[in-house]
Amino acid sequence: MTDHEAAAHSAGPAPLDRFVRLCVPLTGFTAYELRSTGMAQLYFDTAGREIGHRSLDAFLGVWEEAHQGGLGPSRLPALERELARALIYLWYTGAFPRIAPAAHAELRRDRPNQEFVASPESYPEGLVWRAFGGHPAGAKPPGFGTWGDEPPVLPTEAELAARIAAEDAGPGGAVAYDAGSYGSAGESGGSTPAHLLPGPRSSRAVSPSAVPPASSHPVRETSPEAGE
Amino acid sequence: MTTMYDLAAKEYRPPKDLPELKTYLQAAVEIEHLTIPVYMSGLYSIVPGTNAYACEVIRSVLLEEMLHMTLAGNLLNAVGGTPDMGKLTPGYPARLPFGDASLPPIALQHFSPGALETFLLIERPHSFVPSNPDETGWTSIGQFYEAIRRGIVTLEEAARGTGQTIFTGDPAEQVGPEDFYNSGGETFRITDLKSALLAIEVISEQGEGAQDSIWDSDDKIFGEQRQVAHYFRFNEIVTGRSYGPHDLPRTQPSGPLVDVTWQDAYPIDPGAKSAHFAPYPEIHRAVEDFNDTYARLLVLFERVFDGKPREMEKAVPLMLELRDLAQRIYRNPHPDTAGKPGLHASPTFELDDSRLRRAREHITDLLAAPAEIPAQSATGPAGAQKEEQHS
Amino acid sequence: MSVHTTGAAVDGRHYDAIVVGSGWAGSLVARHLGRKNWRVLVLEAGNGGTDNWVDYQDSVRTFSSAVAKVPNSAYRPNRAAPSPDVLDLSPGGPGNPDGYRATGHFLQTGPLPYGTDYLRALGGAGMHWLGAVPRMFPEDFSTRTAYHYGLDWPLGAADLEQHLRDAEHLLGTAGESREQHRLGTVPADHEYPMEQIPPSYQDKVFHKKLDTRTVVDKVAGNREYRLQVYGLPQARNSTPNAAYPTADGSTYKPRGAVGVPNFGERCVGNASCVPVCPVQAKSSPLRLQQDFTGTVEIATRCVVSRVLPGRGNTVRGVEFREYGDPATPASRAYRAEADVVVLAAHAIENAVLLLASHMANSSGNVGKHLMDHPTLLAWAETPPEMPVGPYRGPGHTSGLECFRTAEGRRQRAPFRVEIGNWGWGWATGAPMSSVSGMLGLGGDSDGEVNPDGRYGPALRSALGSHLNRQVQLQIAVEQHADPANRVTIDPSRHRDAMGNPRPIIHYDLAKHVRDGMYAARLAALEIFKLLGATDRSSYGAQADGSYPLGHYRHSPDGVLEELDLVYHGAGHGAGTHVMGAERATSVVDTYQRTHDHPNLFAVGCGSMPSVGTSNPTLTMAALALRSAERIHRDLAELHQPVTVAGPRAARTQEVAQ
Structure with missing residues (x-):
């Protein structure tokens, strides 16, 4: 894609609207919440630059189809699954992550596979802080003594899914939430499986997205293509 | 109808008795509040990470308006009244009371040259106002506070004549600096004539400047670094240039350039x-x-x-x-x-x-609600066993 | 307000005192001497600028942009005056469990890495510190006598009482005196200027679950310890304490932010004290610099390279290099002279300066006894029905103090259990790494894309629940003075870009310290059990076969099970020019005057013979005030015979007006 095409790709509201709309089920945040970060355009541009505008377009197409077919991101092919994770990480932290080396190689990226913060303004807009009802370190302070208050009650997974479905409801009706293909463990919560938790940072120089999990993933890769 | 518009519709004069003084002070609370949504709109509509100087200016003025509203509340409390927040303006655009009736109403605007023109109008120094009072005799908010000042002095003198005071409020109910300091000054308790007059001085001079200068009196009153008064701080954004140490109210700022990008809102x-x-x-x-x-x-x-x-x-x-x-x-x-x-x-x-x-x-x-801590868990680490299956 | 000058402008000039370094110690000394009308030159090696609001906000943005939010991440790198950074260290890799690789300012030669940083910039490490100001226990000053390890101080807690109070005033501290008195760190009549910073919600959970419960310490002869959660005194703007006595009887007025008029409110809970408080509710040396009189001049970007010898055993002044651009080390050399020279450049930089100047080292002890608080991190997940709400408030607001004192110290190093308020951030890089973990991002150990992970509503709700349940204990273990842990230089081989010698660090943990860390690990497990939390700490081999930085295996007696342990640096460098009564075994006297040179002082944590289990800044500040008074008396004595009117007398008069 030429620079001119790249500019055309991100110009105008329609492609950005589509990007935001498709990021809603990925992130679990409504379009209003995504727009509230003020970062939609920056993330669209950053993702396009990092994985290539063509690859981003292709990814959005594959994801749109899967989503409309009622499938969650865990049913995506390996590369698209990792791209979904990268976009979610970008929305959740304001930083573009280090991705799986296999995906990095497949994309033939011309940039280092290293985490970086998209802008000084994006870090405080990370959705991870909203996910647990907190605020980013060093920004949006909640006021003297508020740290003594009980942590807020958070919406349940079902409530979040319902909000998104309400927003998604187009001419064809809402897409049902297939909890399993979003990796849901059900509402029970409990202790988090170790392979989904970060292990120790072997040194402070390791970027957050490069921190290995506390244990390796229990299931070995089964080709999703074969599984479908 | 809000108290401030009621009062402004009547003819200009200082409050003649204690009940009327309370009415004036209720109107003062309303006026100080009137500006807060206007400034919030200008400030929070700025795109994050841009217009750093303007953000700092509007934020500092906003804090001082909150201080003024608190001091007005303390004043009202000090003379035995309590503010009624049910009487605030029902919405915007809202007229600015005690001024030129021909001025346009104050709207909620995003950060823009138009918004700054409004800000300047709100903070316009007493001495800038052409003295052509309308039939009621009100010319400016500065004049309104002057009326309160005179009323307080007269009424307190009269009360003292009979061995009494108008400052009958409970000092324990005054808002002190404990929870509000270094935020455009600090709140202080108002218990007598001296502290009451000081509060009025803070409110007037942080807004329009002390004695026909561009400076406020934070250095004298709070032992803080003095700064350019509200009107002039806003004028720095409008002109894209900050004031120098020797600038005067009627000259344009002559200091370093200020970076303002109107499109970043x-x-x-x-x-x-x-x-x-x-x-x-x-x-x-x-x-x-x-x-x-x-x-x-x-x-x-x-x-x-x-x-x-x-x-x-x-x-x-x-x-x-x-x-x-x-x-x-x-x-x-x-x-x-x-x-x-x-x-x-x-x-x-x-x-x-x-x-x-x-x-x-x-x-x-x-x-009423204190933070509750969950009771001692009798079950031990929930889910610990489930976890072991994974690892 | 302070007077800024340049190196070129002061070249060849004479001052009453030259202070090297503008951190807490240097700023306290310079402030005091300035108020006594002495002419003082402060030379700061690093950049200035944070004393105005716009540049200070640049630090906040630098922090926001940083991938790794480490203590120096808010401050721009400086090639001319480099700072050590925790990012300089990485583990040895597979097959090298206790190994490490070091780059950056330090050259490291010891068996274990020295994982502590500091900052060379206006305000020094006082810019990125947490703001914790607990006092040392009286018994911490004499561990050799009482418990047969470490070095004793030549003075006691009582000798420092007034200076500690002055320091608590000047730093602007908030705390609960009654509680601290019960703990045994302050006298009965003590008050802090401000009310205690409110405890976190997590602190309240710990109170409820732990107070009065007991933990048995197998390392310390199965001693039983009764747990009690105590609040932490902090140098952070809080509510003024009405009972605090002030000189004029008025209520204490908290200090505002520097470089912006009329701002500097109470702590609003930005939860980023380290590395930067966006509203400056956390105290910093910049506040003290606001008090500098017109007789105190500061020159930044001036790196002192050596102390100049004077007549006899005195010193004459300093030689320094001024640079213009922090990105390039091009610089010019200048000199300034003074009746008194005060080194306040951080324990390690002070040692380098003394060694490079061949001064104050008749005892051979300069650079020896390097200390820190090796810190064990232990992390756990509380049950779903018991969220603790981390990532809110100051870094830590309460702790468990029972392991810090008494007979247990004989058998293992004492330790203080900080209850961390910022989740697993330090240990794992959470909450960012929690996002990548929950997603399964980054691939497996072969680099292939992971199969499962959570997304959308499942991700958001799982993260929401989990992150609110992250508990992290930061257990700071006392490290005693050990001559083998030391700073040396080798100017012929190891110099920085400007040509100044780099610190060469040899560091290890003695058995007493390793035993303390082992006991700390067991205590953390017991605490987690009492909380009903699931321990998630991990210190052994990771998925790729490598071990975390700071790893070692240890059993205190060969009988107790051998455990993997990992320590982190706490940023508490100390002990490199220890204080003592005997000039044969110590570098400075109780006034931090070098034994060898009557007009050369080395102030800061480097003078401390022991650090106990307290964050050292407050003690260091008290020592600096004690030195400042001594220096004032020295200068006054020096000038006493001068009674005829001369240029100096005229100057003094001018200042008085």
Whole structure:
């Protein structure tokens, strides 16, 4: 894609609207919440630059189809699954992550596979802080003594899914939430499986997205293509 | 009808007795409040990370307006009254009382040259106002505070003549500096004529400057670094240049350039109402949530001056919550893309009786509830066994 | 207000005192001497600028942009005056469990890495510190006598009482005196200027679950310890304490932010004290610099390279290099002279300066006894029905103090259990790494894309629940003075870009310290059990076969099970020019005057013979005030015979007006 095409790709509201709309089920945040970060355009541009505008377009197409077919991101092919994770990480932290080396190689990226913060303004807009009802370190302070208050009650997974479905409801009706293909463990919560938790940072120089999990993933890769 | 408009409709004179002084001070609380949504709109509509100087200026003025509202509340409390937040302006655009009736009403505007023109109008120094009073005799807010000052002096002198004082409020109910300091000055208790006159001096001089200079009197009053008064701080943004140490009120600023990028703001519909957003549930919910939170802040303020001064500590968290809610709304495009192309959604600062009633219930609960810690868990580490299957 | 000058402008000039370094110690000394009308030159090696609001906000943005939010992440790198950074260290890799690789300012030669940083910039490490100001226990000053390890101080807690109070005033501290008195760190009549910073919600959970419960310490002869959660005194703006006595009887007025008029409110809970408080509710040396009189001049970007010898055993002044651009080390050399020279450049930089100047080292002890608080991190997940709400408030607001004192110290190093308020951030890089973990991002150990992970509503709700349940204990273990842990230089081989010698660090943990860390690990497990939390700490081999930085295996007696342990640096460098009564075994006297040179002082944590289990800043500040008074008396004595009117007398008069 030429620079001119790249500019055309991100110009105008329609492609950005589509990007935001498709990021809603990925992130679990409504379009209003995504727009509230003020970062939609920056993330669209950053993702396009990092994985290539063509690859981003292709990814959005594959994801749109899967989503409309009622499938969650865990049913995506390996590369698209990792791209979904990268976009979610970008929305959740304001930083573009280090991705799986296999995906990095497949994309033939011309940039280092290293985490970086998209802008000084994006870090405080990370959705991870909203996910647990907190605020980013060093920004949006909640006021003297508020740290003594009980942590807020958070919406349940079902409530979040319902909000998104309400927003998604187009001419064809809402897409049902297939909890399993979003990796849901059900509402029970409990202790988090170790392979989904970060292990120790072997040194402070390791970027957050490069921190290995506390244990390796229990299931070995089964080709999703074969599984479908 | 709000007290300030009632008063402004009558003819100019200082308050003649204590009940009238209380009415004037209620109007003072209303006036100080009137500017807060206007400045919040200008500040929170700025795109994050841009217009650093302007952000700093508007933020500093906003803090001082909050200080002024608190001092006005302390004044009213000191003479035995309590502010009534039910009498605040029902919405914007709102007229600026005690001024030139021909001036346009004050609207909620995004950061823009137009908004700054409004800010300048609000903070216009006494001496800049052409002295052509209308039939009521009011010319400016500065003149209004002068009337209060004279009223307080006269009434206190008269009271002293009979061995009494007008400062009968309970000093323990005054808001002191404990929960409000280094934020455009600090609140202080008003218990006598001296502290009352000091409060009026702070309110007037932080706004329009001390004795026909561009400077306020923070250095004298709070032992803080003095700064350029509100009107002149805003003029720095308008002219794109800061004041130098020897500049005068009627000269233009001669100091270093100030970087202002007007395009880095979310343009909004100054006439937006919550009802306009009703067809778009997510935005509507956010605007309603904002208005509810705003009502809670005002009701909290009411409680603070009704015997709970230390609850002032809960005001800052509420203001910070408001900031977050507002900024999130501004970043969303106006959902009516056909009717309001290119505009963004905006908080509307609408208050009505039912909203205030809900806010009062909420604040009552907030002030009553201590944080609960879950009781000792008898079960031990929940889910520990389940976890072992994974590892 | 302070007077800024340049190196070129002061070249060849004479001052009453030259202070090297503008951190807490240097700023306290310079402030005091300035108020006594002495002419003082402060030379700061690093950049200035944070004393105005716009540049200070640049630090906040630098922090926001940083991938790794480490203590120096808010401050721009400086090639001319480099700072050590925790990012300089990485583990040895597979097959090298206790190994490490070091780059950056330090050259490391010891068996274990020295994982502590500091900052060379206006305000020094006082810019990125947490703001914790607990006092040392009286018994911490004499561990050799009482418990047969470490070095004793030549003075006691009582000798420092007034200076500690002055330091608590000047730093602007908030705390609960009654509680601290019960703990045994302050006298009965003590008050802090401000009320205690409110405890976190998590602190309240710990109170409820732990107070009065007991933990048995197998390392310390199965001693039983009764747990009690105590609040932490902090140098952070809080509510003024009405009972605090002030000189004029008025209520204490908290200090505002520097470089912006009329601002500097109470702590609003930005939860980023380290590395930067966006509203400056956390105290910093910049506040003290606001008090500098017109007789105190500061020159930044001036790196002192050596102390100049004077007549006899005195010193004459300093030689320094001034640079213009922090990105390039091009610089010019200048000199300034003074009746008194005060080194306040951080324990390690002070040692380098003394060694490079061949001064104050008749005892051979300069650079020896390097200390820190090796810190064990232990992390756990509380049950779903018991969220603790981390990532809110100051870094830590409460701790468990029972393991810090008494007979247990004989058997293992004492330790203080900080209850961390910022989740698993330090240990794992959470909450960012929690996002990548929950997603399964980054691939497996072969680099292939992971199969499962959570997304959308499942991700948001799982993260929401989990992050609110992250508990992290930061257990700071006392490290005693050990001559083998030391700073040396080798100017012929190891110099920085400007040509100044780099610190060469040899560091290890003695058995007493390793035993303390082992006991700390067991205590953490017991605490987690009492909380009903699931321990998630991990210190052994990771998925790729490598071990975390700071790893070692240890059993205190060969009988107790051998455990993998990992320590982190706490940023508490100390002990490199220890204080003592005997000049044969110590570098400075109780006034931090070098034994060898009557007009050369070395102030800061480097003078401390022991650090106990307290964050050292407050003690260091008290020592600096004690030195400042001594220096004032010295200068006054020096000038006493001068009674005829001369240029100096005229100058003094001018200042008085």
